[in-house]
Amino acid sequence: MRLDKIIKKLELEVLANKNIENNVDGVYIGDLLSLVMANANENNLWITIQTHLNVIAVATLVGLSAVLIAEGMEVEDETIKKANEVGIPVLRSKLSAYELACRLYELGV
Amino acid sequence: MRLTYDLHIHSALSPCGDEDMTPNNIVNMAYIKGLDIISVTDHNTVQNVEVIMKVAKKRDILVIPGIEVTTKEEVHILCYFRNTEDSKEFQDFIYRGLPNIKNNEKLFGRQLLMDENDNIIGKVDKFLLNSTKYTIKEINDLVNRLNGALVPAHVDKKSYSILANLGFIPNELNIKTVEVSSNYFSLSTKILNSLNGYNILKNSDAHYLGDINEPVMFLDLEKKDINSLIEYLNKSWRNKG
Numbered sequence: 001m002r003l004d005k006i007i008k009k010l011e012l013e014v015l016a017n018k019n020i021e022n023n024v025d026g027v028y029i030g031d032l033l034s035l036v037m038a039n040a041n042e043n044n045l046w047i048t049i050q051t052h053l054n055v056i057a058v059a060t061l062v063g064l065s066a067v068l069i070a071e072g073m074e075v076e077d078e079t080i081k082k083a084n085e086v087g088i089p090v091l092r093s094k095l096s097a098y099e100l101a102c103r104l105y106e107l108g109v
Numbered sequence: 110m111r112l113t114y115d116l117h118i119h120s121a122l123s124p125c126g127d128e129d130m131t132p133n134n135i136v137n138m139a140y141i142k143g144l145d146i147i148s149v150t151d152h153n154t155v156q157n158v159e160v161i162m163k164v165a166k167k168r169d170i171l172v173i174p175g176i177e178v179t180t181k182e183e184v185h186i187l188c189y190f191r192n193t194e195d196s197k198e199f200q201d202f203i204y205r206g207l208p209n210i211k212n213n214e215k216l217f218g219r220q221l222l223m224d225e226n227d228n229i230i231g232k233v234d235k236f237l238l239n240s241t242k243y244t245i246k247e248i249n250d251l252v253n254r255l256n257g258a259l260v261p262a263h264v265d266k267k268s269y270s271i272l273a274n275l276g277f278i279p280n281e282l283n284i285k286t287v288e289v290s291s292n293y294f295s296l297s298t299k300i301l302n303s304l305n306g307y308n309i310l311k312n313s314d315a316h317y318l319g320d321i322n323e324p325v326m327f328l329d330l331e332k333k334d335i336n337s338l339i340e341y342l343n344k345s346w347r348n349k350g
Contacts, residue, residue, distance in 0.1 A: 033276030052182050052244065054275045076244060 001109050003066055003089060006045070010103050012068065015075055016083035016090035022065040027104055029097050033058050040064060045109065047097045051075040056082040056090075064088070070097045111329055112145035115322035116175065117187060117262065117288060117312030120149050120157040124217035124238055127317045131227040132157065132164045134318055140168040143324040145333060148175035150187055152237040153207055155200045159193050160225050173335050177262060178203055179238070180245040185262040185269040187288060188252050189342065191335055195255040202251060206241035245271075249282050258342035263290035263314060265300050272303055286342045288312055308346040 003022045007014060014020065025043035030036045031050050040046060042063040048055065051073050059067050066089035069075055075090065083090045093100055118135060119126035139147045147170060149161050155176050162172040174196035175189045190196040211234055212220055222231040252259045261271040264287045271278055278284055286308040289296060293311065313322045330337040
C-alpha cells in the first residue's frame, strides 16, 4: 500500500515528507535499534518511540519505507534534518504502537 | 605508571545497590583487593561521592567523581569529572531531568546517603532508576563543557546499552572510551567489530562488595591523579578502522 494513503487514513502528522509515495510492505515495531537492524525487512513501515538520529541511519540501512513515531514523542531537530537529507519519511501519531498496528491491520497493510 | 582500577561501583545510594555498599566497606574492599583507582557511579546522583573520596584518602586510593546517567534513549552512560564541584553541577542538572516519581523502597530498595562513619544521614526521595529527559547528545555536551569524560556503560549488554538501544555509537559524540561488562575474550565478533578503535575499560558494575574488580585490569597513566585519568579516557588510542 502507498504511504500517502496510510498517512491520510490514519491522519498521521508528517515531520519529514520526502518519498511519501513510497510503497509500504509490512510493519515492524521495536525500540531497540540493534534488533530493528537485525529483524526488520525492506519496505517495512517501522513504528517506534525512539527519536534519536540513529533511527534515520537504521531506516536507511534496512531500506525501510518510513518511520512512524508513536505516542506523540518529541523528535529532535537533527533527526528530521537528516531524514530530509537522506529521504526517509518521518511520521507521527498520538496513538500507541498497538493502536497503530490495529489500524494498519484493518487497512490491510 | 600501571594502575589497577574499577570505575563503575554502586553505593547503597543506588536503590539496586546492596546496603553493605557503605563508604568504608567499598574503600576497604578496594584496598584489600589492591585497587589504585575507583569511582563510585550511582544512578543519576553523586551524593555519596564526596564522603567516599574522604574515606579513600586514608587508604591512598584515588577516587574519581562519577555518575551513571540514564539518557532519554535509556542508555546507561558513565560520566567522570575533575572535581566534586563539577560533578555536583552536573548532578543538579541530571536530577532536575528525572521524573517526579518517588522511590518505592519495598520494590526497589532504599536510596541511602551516608557519612564517613557509615551512618545513614538521609535518603533520596526521587526514584533514581528512571530515565532522565535528556538525550545522549545533551548529556555529552554538558560533560564536555565541564571538561569531564563520558564512557558508554556495559556496551556488550542487551539492555541499557548504547549498542543495543542505538545500534551503533554515533560518531558525532566523539566518544573515545567504552566500558564492557564481560571478559574481552568472550565478546562476540559483532561487538568487537563495533568497538574497533575505541579504548576499552572493564569495570565490575558492582552492587555487592564481593563483585568489585580484582586487580587484573590496568590503566597506564602519566600520574595517579584525576586529570591524568580524564585525559586517558578522552584520548584517541587507535585509528578507527
